[in-house]
Amino acid sequence: MELKTKVTAEEGKQELIVTREFDLPLDLLFRAYTEPELVAEWMGTKVLKLENKKYGSWRFETTDPQGNKHGFSGTIHDFVPNQKIVRTFEMENSGFGVQLEFLEFEQLTDNTSKLRMHIIYKTLEERAQYLQIGMARGMGLAHNRLEKAAFKFLKY
């Protein structure tokens, strides 16, 4: 399956730019990042906390096939509905560091929209670690699930 998500890792910069166009209206794309039920479906996580507000925080948890729990969490620095979310992100107890993510949501047409993520890392090495574990492909596949889950959600 073609991955529509583009991940740009410019040489020597401690950042990633991720862009993706969705066959979803803007408000539904935004809901896929903010409604616990939808987030849980496409990310495959339990949504333990998701405070959609400036100075809020969030925490998700997955369980691997061996039954081990893995937590992901962070704070929400900024939150503007249908426009942007600025948040920190950390894979807990993973040896990976804390990153800062700028998510920008944009309407393209009535039925299509675009997500742009600008992720900054403490070091070049941390960015390399994320790329090495297949983050680019993983995100592309997750975005495919997002589109499918959100579309289904619409019809309910």
Place this chain on the structure above:
Amino acid sequence: MELKTKVTAEEGKQELIVTREFDLPLDLLFRAYTEPELVAEWMGTKVLKLENKKYGSWRFETTDPQGNKHGFSGTIHDFVPNQKIVRTFEMENSGFGVQLEFLEFEQLTDNTSKLRMHIIYKTLEERAQYLQIGMARGMGLAHNRLEKAAFKFLKY
């Protein structure tokens, strides 16, 4: 006056490394970043909020000679007493972006300690903006005030 604070801006990297050794015990240096009364004194700000905990947030405010108020605020991603604070930082309504700051506190001797700040910016241009407004010298002077304020605090 010699500035003991060293600011390193490596060419082409969207980060700053700030280091400073203080003639203060570690716990007192940490208090200078976490006790509202002390923060207010050396930063010259009102401390409107300072939630010293993981997933907390903070907000400071200064008033310029013309009477205009300037806000600074962010979230606290991580908080380990006498060891580290990971926080976001933004000068509100300034045109400057959101940055992520890693503060590490280290004991050198019973009476001396070290602060290392690793600040990452969304872009190289944002880092350049901060340097241009005299951030390096400003921080050095502020750290001198910190040392003085904390020392006085000890004797009370």
